[in-house]
Amino acid sequence: MSTQGEDNLGTTAVREGYTFNEPRLEAWLEAHVEGYRGPLRVRQFKGGQSNPTYRLDTPARSYVLRRKPPGVLLKGAHAVDREARVLTGLATAGYPVPRVFGLCTDDAVIGTWFYVMDMVEGRIFWDASVPEVDAAERSALFDAMNGALADLHNVDYVAAGLEDFGRPGNYLERQVSRWTKQYLADEDAGPDATLDKVIDWLNANMPSEQDARTSIVHGDMRIDNMIFHPTEPRVLAVLDWELATLGDPAVDFAYNAMMYRMPPHIVAGLAGEGLTRPGIPSEDEYLAAYCRRTGREGMPHYDYYVAFNFFRLAAIFHGIKGRYLRGNAASAQAKARVDVLPELIELTWQQTRRAAR
Incomplete structure (x- = not known):
């Protein structure tokens, strides 16, 4: 842990x-x-x-x-x-x-x-590689997390009374614009030349959204935002819905799958040793399982979605830096977020290079 x-x-x-x-x-x-x-x-x-x-x-x-x-x-x-x-x-x-x-x-x-x-009692796994369980349960936990994400995206949001919870269409365009504005608005945290380059790349390479689906999207679906049953590989509750809206579920999935490319000291990530832990599906296997559950044949712009999600997380950490400097950051660990921000920004730029190949 x-x-x-x-x-x-x-x-x-x-x-x-x-x-x-x-x-x-x-x-x-x-x-x-x-x-x-x-x-x-x-x-x-x-x-x-x-x-x-x-x-x-x-x-x-x-x-x-x-x-x-x-x-x-x-x-x-x-x-x-x-x-x-x-x-x-x-x-x-x-x-x-x-x-x-x-x-x-x-x-x-x-x-x-x-x-x-x-108050829902259960297990929260702060380390995405879940070292405290055996390989069979680890595999089942990842499958349960994948299923919880797919189930969310399969919810009939109109029947749930959430048809006006966001605006269908142009989700990526609006999200890039929103987080760019959030980043630029926080003058206390200040500008960053690499993030400026990332924003330019995201705008210049944005895929068409003509055929994008619309669903409830969580916006922060990581393993440490889920409460699992005390003894079973089953999700009892998904937490932290502050970023939820109507949007493109593929982008939401890519945020969750970002764990495969994220070092564990930044947020709950698998990059490095975690990828070798028995029972953890490969990134391709995890994507394929989600596509089966949601009736997709694939996700053509997946790498772009991952790059966007790295940028959004960097913008969120940039906001934490601003709140930390103003003295109203909500967590005692805010300084740790601020300290890893330069590394996260560099990783974000690397993801744009990967998506550009």
Whole structure:
């Protein structure tokens, strides 16, 4: 298990700058969460780079609270109301997500918007190579992750009440534009010449989106954003829906499969030793399994999609750098993200070269 994973495990006392009026929260819980009974104990999860996340314990049950971070925020970021909505919609479709108990858009309660959901107990694997299980279970876990991604992309988003959750069509174009704007808007983090080159390449080489599919896309589907059953290779809940929208599921799959080219010290990746661990399918096998599950004959622009996802992750880390410099980064591990940003940017450029071959 990586040090980063160990650092993200469990909870800690609420960190300085992220405290709030707990009696006011408890009054809101009593008024809005069915069956809530105190007293309340609040702890902060160590992970959660973007939206601060808290564990709420009572004698009868536990909950999770996700909130916008305090301080100055970029427009459109940290949309916890969208997270709550997609979780609610997917639950109606039978997709494995935590139950949402309530959303609060009144800043007077704890200082920012937040929502409260069920606490799902199970296993989270911070190391994508899953060294703590044997080869057979490792293979089954990868198959379950692949299936969870395919199941999401097969959800009828209209029937789930999410037909207006995003704009169908031109997903890549809008995403490249969105993350370019996010990157340029954060003046505290500053510009980067290599990222500027990446943006130029992405715009110049964007594939046609005429035949692209539309589905709910998660936007951050990594193995460490899934809770697995305590003893079975089965996904109980998918977490961290902040980036979810309607979009091209092939791009969403490529983000998940980016683990094959990502060093584990940046995010949950397999590049290096992890690729040799028994039970892990090859990148081609993993792609083929997803295509079978979603009725595809292949993914012609796969390498471009991977390059885009490296860029988007670099833009996200660039935003973490800005928040870190402003003093309102949501995680104690924000500095680690900032430290690996130059390496991530170089890897991003390498992916554009690979896609250009």
